Amino acid sequence: MRLVTWNINSLRLRLPLLEKLCATVQPDVVCLQETKVPDALFPQDGVRALGFEHLHYKGMKGYNGVAILSRLPLTPAVNTPVWYGQEDCRHVAATIHAPGGDIAVHDFYVPAGGDEPDPAINPKFAHKLAFVEEVTTWFAGQKPARTVLVGDFNIAPLEHDVWNHKQLLKIVSHTPPETERLNRWQQTGFVDAMRHFVPPADKLYTWWSYRNRDWRKSNRGRRLDHIWVTPDLVPDLASMSVLEDMRDWPSPSDHVPVVMDIGQQD
Template identity: 90%
Template sequence: MRLVTWNINSLRLRMPLLEKLTTTLQPDVICLQETKVTDELFPLDAVRALGFEHLHYKGMKSYNGVAILSRLPLSAATDTPIWYGKEDCRHVGATIHAPGGDIALHDFYVPAGGDEPDPAINPKFAHKLAFVEEVTNWFAHQKPNRTVLVGDFNIAPLEHDVWNHKQLLKIVSHTPPETERLTNWQQTGFVDAMRHFVPPQDKLYTWWSYRNRDWRKSNRGRRLDHIWVTPDLVPQLAGMNVVQDARDWPSPSDHVPVVMDFLPLS
């Protein structure tokens, strides 16, 4: 099974890029974030024309939005919480009926948190911290197994997940309150599948700001996009690829797709 996670930054605007991704990589499942489209305007026919017959999505106008596109049959999860008391379309879950057995799949778009890393004066940052805490508490009571958790978490937790650790310690996405909470979430029963293939001491990024005109030369990136798996799926991890070339596609997202290959489940 080939799984992709990607903050597409507007699905309808970037349908040609989704087609390019699908043609190039032939994924079985794609998890999208920031689809920015209401459910009634979701480009259903165009997505199905790419081969994804099985869909679960939740969206709103201009902001947020998450979607699971699958060639494999899926059953949508209907019991996921409304996080932080807001139905702002940041999480969808499903059971993927994969060869060898079912897997649970969760697709998250964690709040970005604004610019000021102080919850007392920045409601967006307070929302972000509380969101991660709520999700952590929920998973702590789930005791997950055969589960994959993906998405744009808007947090780069490790030193080499950012281009300059010391400089970004006071920048939202890499501050200690965020990274500590993300670590707590991961410790509810997950393994960082990307770092299974790339050691923590090596640089690993999935996002480059639109402000960086020559993003490759400056390489001021952050790893905001993640794939976690429960320990029982680690033996099935077969390969990982951060599709950096997608950052140079026409009218790109500032995030690039991350690909994870799984051996047949047993």
């Protein structure tokens, strides 16, 4: 199964980029974040024209929104919690009926958290911390198996997941309260599949701000997008790539897709 995760930053706006992406890498499953489209307006025809007959999504107008697009049959998960008491379309899950056996896929868009890393004065940061805590508690009681967890977590946990560790320790996405919570979430039964291929001592980014006019020259990136798997899938991890060149495509997202092959590809 070839899986892609991507914060597309508006599905309807970047449907042509999704088409180009799919023609380039031929994924079986695509997990999107920030689709920014209510369910009634989801472009089903355009997505199905790309070969994805099986869809599961939650969306709202203007922001948030997650979607799983699959060439393989899927069964939607219908009992996922309402995180932080808000149905703000940040999580969708399904069982993918892959040739090598069923795989549960969870697609998350974690709150960004605003600019001030103080939950006492910034409700957005408080929301982010509480969201990760709730998700951690839920997964701790699940004992997940044959599970892939992907998405834009809006947290770069490791020193070399950011362009300057010391400088970003007080910047939302790399602060200790966030990274410590993300590590506890991962410890509920997951392995960092991207770092399975790229050692923690090597730089690894998936996001570059729109504010950087020459993003390649400055390379002030962060790894905000993640793929985790349960240990039983680690032997099946075949390859991983971060599609950095897509940051140069016309009207790009500020995130680039991550591609993961699970099992040997045909």
